[in-house]
Amino acid sequence: MLLNDPAPAALAALDALAPGPALGVAVSGGGDSVALMRLAAL
Structure with missing residues (x-):
């Protein structure tokens, strides 16, 4: 499933x-909305 x-x-x-939130943004790539939610959570 992963x-x-x-x-x-x-x-x-x-x-x-x-x-580091920057790493999350770089790896997520297309998941911008998810990355932004992660940044907001931090």
């Missing part, structure tokens, strides 16, 4: 390993 929707898994991993 292969079908990799963005949330990548963001979750970054949240756990690296608190």
Whole structure:
């Protein structure tokens, strides 16, 4: 299932390993709305 929707898994991993929001934005790529929500949460 993770292969079908990799963005949330990548963001979750970054949240756990690296608190840098810039990394989340860079890795999420197309998931801009999700990345913005992560930035807002931080």
